[in-house]
Amino acid sequence: MTETRTPEQFPNSARIMDYFLGGSESLPVDRAAADGIVKLLPGGPVGARANRRFLNRAVRTATRRGVSQFLDLGSGIPAVGATHEIAPEAKVVYNDNDPVVGDIARRILGESSDGRTAYVEADFRDPGAVLSAPATKELLDFSQPVGVLFGALLHFAVAADDPYGTVERYKEALAPGSFIVITHSSPDYVSAPVRTAVGELYTKLQVDLAQRSRSEIGQFVDTEGWTVLEPGVVSVNEWETEEERADDADYQTSREDAAGFAAVAVKN
Template sequence: MRDEAAVGRPEQEAGEWQPPVELNTGIPHPARMYDYYLGGKDNFPADREAAEKVIAAMPDARLGARINREFLSRAVEFAVQQGVRQFLDIGTGIPAVGSTGEVAHRVAPDARVVYVDNDPIVLTHSRALLAHHPVGHTTVLHADLRDPDAILGDPGLKEALDLSRPVALMLVAVLHFVRDEEGAADILARLRSALAPGSLLIMSHGTQDFMTPAAVAETTRIYSRASSPLVLRSKDQVQELFGDFEFVEPGLVQLPLWRPQADLPENWQQAAPAYAGVAVKR
């Protein structure tokens, strides 16, 4: 396995890489909308317009994005504490403070991280960031969660990760953009089956359980016009996606309640309509 800042495909040098698909800036993309919620600048007018509509329906959406990012950080730190040194982050979004790689390499410099996303601007930004600020063994791949076999079979992943050893599979605020008819359950089953015993599934997932009917209707309407629709699921539905993996304490809980390290912010119940959990493959 190679030690490299980032690769799109094994045969490409960082300076030669080009986005593998045409970038459509006129259609909102969830990753760029999330970047806007977090205060980032890697978004376009269509993303900002859609995100502002979500904020109008859910005034605490920005806080919810920060709460989600904080969960990611705590979960990555937990994985490292359990001895995991390999991370597969699918639907990574645009890297920002507290990203998987930043947290993992801060506490375990030898950790290997593979970022996977289907948005060219995510890939471009990730590669540029890593090229100028190498943070260890990090690989960036262009692929879609809806095609798990393409992800698992990618030469870049095979060179970066040893799937015969434990891996932390990160699906943070991404699976709610995959519809049931697109095979969300089958996708998870395929990814889980590829992991070795001792691997972790780290997931957060949007839910309607803590939202008003009006907020559910408006938010799903806005995302229906984005590149991926929003599919909110109940606690039972989210729990089923973990399969036979065994939850670590405190189990599947509302997002901010997963091992908080500080006092919960005001309005956290409304700001974070999502479940979060970490489960281990025995």
Template structure:
């Protein structure tokens, strides 16, 4: 017998399927939808929930870690706003639910503009619905490993002669070495005006023991295989940028808000580094 939770999930899956293009069959987990599940969202399918639960068994702190990652996103956006940035390009944005870039940016600066980019059709369809009443924000369905296409769309909404805050939050650990993530970041960097910023958060196996390889093995069965990198490799992604203090650190340690309570979990248990760099 299917319980109430199962009935609700089946109904939600059917509703989500209705918004997808007819040629899309969500048979494999998607990083955007799994991330939504970690955050307590409802824009995910049974296959995403099943994978997320497997990941949580490997790393029980995952939901809290994802919230810490989202908190870093908010701090990074506020910092960039404080430095004069009013335009944001959020790459691999997922679903812009509560506390995402446009909400934070517009709460700090009414003239802010945001372009979200994601390849997942569910993420994009839901983003379009969420952003319909927000003229300052838009979403583009595109592959972030194709900067020419992404930037072509972004230039219709953002002025790259002025500072832009580029966000690669929980993104680059889904870019394999064969795609040369350093060169990819550089292609975005090279179009940015002085005073622009790059924010990155990135999964790591540093100090994770066997949990890191176990997580990579799990994600290898998804549409978005996971590539863990160490701190030095993540620092190299900021080549050509001036790192903002405190540099690349575990995500709760990047400029915690004054008066914030210490994290209940040791920072290294987040398995995620974060940093922000400036274009001079």
């Protein structure tokens, strides 16, 4: 007789990420899997926190420049340092295609939302489905600036997914003053042993990973009609603005642990 296993008996990547960020949504199976990842990639949790730190900085930068609505694509669990926490006056639509994320997100947002947040379950690689979803259309006004976040997401879009075309479709929907925020893994600053470990990990997870160079990542943001904000396309741990340069001077993360690049661009 075949044993039936429930979803709670399998590790979930979003719950593992929540665990790395210090959240409370993980299950024992996730924490066990996370321990295995750390053995393979000791810098994994540090890189996850570096990614979230950058996204928080980018959201604050957009908010200071007048953006009061965000579309957080491939958001994962909107818990620790989530966009609506960093920009509490903003309207935020979260998106993911993982039903586990959806169940948790709806609970979290239902408990804390005052009508400023919503969740759309769809694949970000289908911009039409995300942008035309009732929750998106009801909450976000695309005649005004919107911040669109692609946090640790585009490396899951391989060439066959037309990642550059996908990003352009989101950009075309945006008004001047809108922001595009990107983090993307890259082998550029990563040693050979770590690259091998990353390959082994994603092979085990049966997930395709597109490892792009800095210049390839820059092509998502450095396009006609858009201005890339200083400091440009840089290691995730090195992106900062003048306003925040001293906000956490003790923060220490290596380029290898950050394992990718970050960039912010504004529509002219």
